[in-house]
Amino acid sequence: xxxxxxxxxxxxxxxxxxxxxxxxxxxxxxxxxxxxxxxxxxxxxxxxxxxxxxxxxxxxxxxxxxxxxxxxxxxxxxxxxxxxxxxxxxxxxxxxxxxxxxxxxxxxxxxxxxxxxxxxxxxxxxxxxxxxxxxxxxxxxxxxxxxxxxxxxxxxxxxxxxxxxxxxxxxxxxxxxxxxxxxxxxxxxxxxxxxxxxxxxxxxxxxxxxxxxxxxxxxxxxxxxxxxxxxxxxxxxxxxxxxxxxxxxxxxxxxxxxxxxxxxxxxxxxxxxxxxxxxxxxxxxxxxxxxxxxxxxxxxxxxxxxxxxxxxxxxxxxxxxxxxxxxxxxxxxxxxxxxxxxxxxxxxxxxxxxxxxxxxxxxxxxxxxxxxxxxxxxxxxxxxxxxxxxxxxxxxxxxxxxxxxxxxxxxxxxxxxxxxxxxx
Amino acid sequence: xxxxxxxxxxxxxxxxxxxxxxxxxxxxxxxxxxxxxxxxxxxxxxxxxxxxxxxxxxxxxxxxxxxxxxxxxxxxxxxxxxxxxxxxxxxxxxxxxxxxxxxxxxxxxxxxxxxxxxxxxxxxxxxxxxxxxxxxxxxxxxxxxxxxxxxxxxxxxxxxxxxxxxxxxxxxxxxxxxxxxxxxxxxxxxxxxxxxxxxxxxxxxxxxxxxxxxxxxxxxxxxxxxxxxxxxxxxxxxxxxxxxxxxxxxxxxxxxxxxxxxxxxxxxxxxxxxxxxxxxxxxxxxxxxxxxxxxxxxxxxxxxxxxxxxxxxxxxxxxxx
Numbered sequence: 001x002x003x004x005x006x007x008x009x010x011x012x013x014x015x016x017x018x019x020x021x022x023x024x025x026x027x028x029x030x031x032x033x034x035x036x037x038x039x040x041x042x043x044x045x046x047x048x049x050x051x052x053x054x055x056x057x058x059x060x061x062x063x064x065x066x067x068x069x070x071x072x073x074x075x076x077x078x079x080x081x082x083x084x085x086x087x088x089x090x091x092x093x094x095x096x097x098x099x100x101x102x103x104x105x106x107x108x109x110x111x112x113x114x115x116x117x118x119x120x121x122x123x124x125x126x127x128x129x130x131x132x133x134x135x136x137x138x139x140x141x142x143x144x145x146x147x148x149x150x151x152x153x154x155x156x157x158x159x160x161x162x163x164x165x166x167x168x169x170x171x172x173x174x175x176x177x178x179x180x181x182x183x184x185x186x187x188x189x190x191x192x193x194x195x196x197x198x199x200x201x202x203x204x205x206x207x208x209x210x211x212x213x214x215x216x217x218x219x220x221x222x223x224x225x226x227x228x229x230x231x232x233x234x235x236x237x238x239x240x241x242x243x244x245x246x247x248x249x250x251x252x253x254x255x256x257x258x259x260x261x262x263x264x265x266x267x268x269x270x271x272x273x274x275x276x277x278x279x280x281x282x283x284x285x286x287x288x289x290x291x292x293x294x295x296x297x298x299x300x301x302x303x304x305x306x307x308x309x310x311x312x313x314x315x316x317x318x319x320x321x322x323x324x325x326x327x328x329x330x331x332x333x334x335x336x337x338x339x340x341x342x343x344x345x346x347x348x349x350x351x352x353x354x355x356x357x358x359x360x361x362x363x364x365x366x367x368x369x370x371x372x373x374x375x376x377x378x379x380x381x382x383x384x385x386x387x388x389x390x391x392x393x394x395x396x397x398x399x400x401x402x403x404x405x406x407x408x409x410x411x412x413x414x415x416x417x418x419x420x421x422x423x424x
Numbered sequence: 425x426x427x428x429x430x431x432x433x434x435x436x437x438x439x440x441x442x443x444x445x446x447x448x449x450x451x452x453x454x455x456x457x458x459x460x461x462x463x464x465x466x467x468x469x470x471x472x473x474x475x476x477x478x479x480x481x482x483x484x485x486x487x488x489x490x491x492x493x494x495x496x497x498x499x500x501x502x503x504x505x506x507x508x509x510x511x512x513x514x515x516x517x518x519x520x521x522x523x524x525x526x527x528x529x530x531x532x533x534x535x536x537x538x539x540x541x542x543x544x545x546x547x548x549x550x551x552x553x554x555x556x557x558x559x560x561x562x563x564x565x566x567x568x569x570x571x572x573x574x575x576x577x578x579x580x581x582x583x584x585x586x587x588x589x590x591x592x593x594x595x596x597x598x599x600x601x602x603x604x605x606x607x608x609x610x611x612x613x614x615x616x617x618x619x620x621x622x623x624x625x626x627x628x629x630x631x632x633x634x635x636x637x638x639x640x641x642x643x644x645x646x647x648x649x650x651x652x653x654x655x656x657x658x659x660x661x662x663x664x665x666x667x668x669x670x671x672x673x674x675x676x677x678x679x680x681x682x683x684x685x686x687x688x689x690x691x692x693x694x695x696x697x698x699x700x701x702x703x704x705x706x707x708x709x710x711x712x713x714x715x716x717x718x719x720x721x722x723x724x725x726x727x728x729x730x731x732x733x734x735x736x737x738x739x740x741x742x743x744x745x
Binding site: 078081082084085102103106107108205206256257258259260313314385387388391394395396398399401402 | 494495496497498499578580581582583584599600601602688689690691692693696704707708709710712
């Protein structure tokens with residue numbers, strides 16, 4: 001009896017295995033379905049994508065269906081890699097800048113150069129080198145940087161006025177838009193309105209890479225350009241972090257750890273975030289403004305976050321997917337996408353063009369934050385093995401978020417935690 | 425005519441065969457014994473297939489994966505023998521993770537069982553309103569774990585509900601989720617309040633099974649309430665104490681959602697317990713091979729603890745039904 005049972009179990013197990021393994025060999029002869037994972041569930045974004053997909057399908061009867069599959073932002077890369085590991089990879093995927101080095105260097109993505117170059121009227125050479133840099137390896141392009149979104153500061157002008165503080169617009173006009181003054185304004189908002197002063201969006205004392213929007217003004221960097229040397233205990237970083245620590249715990253300009261405040265719900269005077277979040281302001285009742293990041297000791301600077309689109313080699317219809325990608329990002333469609341995602345195409349990067357599709361933003365805001373930002377921007381920290389590095393930095397930085405922290409000591413600790421990982 | 429009808433009707437009637445079970449005559453191997461076996465097997469087949477597919481197969485695969493270096497993105501799956509196990513021994517982070525796991529599990533089990541037993545004893549008194557309290561303490565068990573944890577996440581913020589209440593009575597509450605010990609304590613309390621109702625109900629059932637005349641006799645002999653509890657209640661409910669402690673230990677070692685939602689293993693690595701660490705390795709750092717090795721370790725720990733508890737039952741479990 002026991003033997004027979006074992007046989008039944010083994011058989012069931014084998015059936016289960018072969019069921020999981022089957023179905024990968026389908027050719028691309030019949031009508032194919034494509035799936036693209038995104039981290040945006042925004043209805044307007046999805047409508048635009050679906051419209052472009054419908055247009056593509058009408059001229060490509062071999063493509064029966066194109067679905068856009070939103071995955072929550074916080075767990076995006078984890079979910080995507082789990083899908084790949086589970087043998088269910090999407091055909092196309094958005095890739096975040098912090099995962100770009102891993103995806104580009106691993107060989108998971110299909111090189112796109114050939115397909116894009118041979119597509120009629122694609123204008124491959126229009127792509128700004130600053131935008132494509134992160135997505136290249138060995139001279140080949142593995143991801144199309146569909147969104148190159150600079151960080152700026154959104155201001156709740158009602159709260160700033162209620163606090164009687166100098167508004168960022170006034171400070172800019174007086175040529176005094178510096179971090180010192182930004183913190184003074186934020187501190188006044190926090191003290192006099194009971195709301196939060198300045199919120200570094202998505203930081204929440206965990207997403208430390210968002211702090212690069214501040215420390216870049218001091219000329220600091222998480223690690224050297226070649227990714228081999230830790231930058232956390234360099235003088236610039238120590239100065240920047242000491243400034244930030246003072247702004248949080250002495251000036252109370254930023255909400256402390258464990259305190260949530262959402263700018264877009266009217267709970268904060270200012271927030272640092274990407275301009276693509278402007279759509280969240282459409283229905284807001286409060287007055288708002290968008291300004292560039294304040295000047296740091298090293299002068300003016302800007303920081304950009306990027307999103308790329310890639311074709312997964314392991315997808316069932318990689319060639320068809322690459323062809324759709326070429327259509328989705330051709331000049332005409334890039335212009336449409338530009339209303340949500342600042343494009344990498346140089347002819348589209350003018351205030352006049354962007355203004356047509358960004359009704360919420362004024363041309364001078366587009367020029368100062370978007371166009372100048374893309375031209376000079378430093379991309380947020382990224383490295384191969386970013387997830388592990390990021391985790392190591394996060395836990396080593398935790399002791400910083402106390403009023404009596406030893407800033408220099410904590411930053412030395414960060415470097416000793418990540419040096420073995422950088423050396424890998 | 426009527427005769428014919430009768431005949432037809434008579435033939436249509438099922439005739440009970442003489443001898444009762446002669447419907448399945450003992451021809452060849454198809455005996456009633458075998459028929460019962462087949463029926464039994466068919467009844468357990470769904471469970472058996474489920475267990476094979478979703479328990480045994482993954483268990484075997486995890487061991488198989490733990491012998492490999494599996495890079496999902498690069499699509500490589502290379503046999504590395506015991507390399508991952510050697511990495512496990514040399515992992516500088518593992519001692520800290522095991523320490524957090526130990527503190528968390530011990531804190532959780534002690535706190536959970538003590539509170540569950542206390543509540544059960546209190547609710548076992550024949551007092552008015554016990555039904556209301558019983559429902560109150562049990563209701564968190566049926567609430568969705570993630571929803572429960574997210575709400576607690578808000579309550580435990582620096583400016584959240586818990587500190588609001590503390591402030592109302594003049595106390596300055598700590599920033600619960602940002603201090604190493606308070607974060608660990610918070611996760612334990614959130615988990616205990618969530619699940620204490622289950623153990624409480626099990627204890628309550630056990631308490632109600634203790635014969636009242638034993639207490640009566642003890643009272644006549646002049647035993648204090650504490651002596652009654654120690655000498656009568658505890659020994660008689662010891663099988664339930666064993667059961668709840670096994671369930672709670674296993675549950676404590678597998679806690680994940682609360683940590684993922686509340687602390688993400690921080691601050692520092694103070695709440696990075698083994699399950700969360702293996703999740704990080706496998707799903708965040710894409711090291712499925714090493715992650716599998718960690719889950720083999722977890723499996724062995726749980727197995728060992730359960731076997732030890734089971735073996736020890738002879739020593740301290742009073743009787744088994």
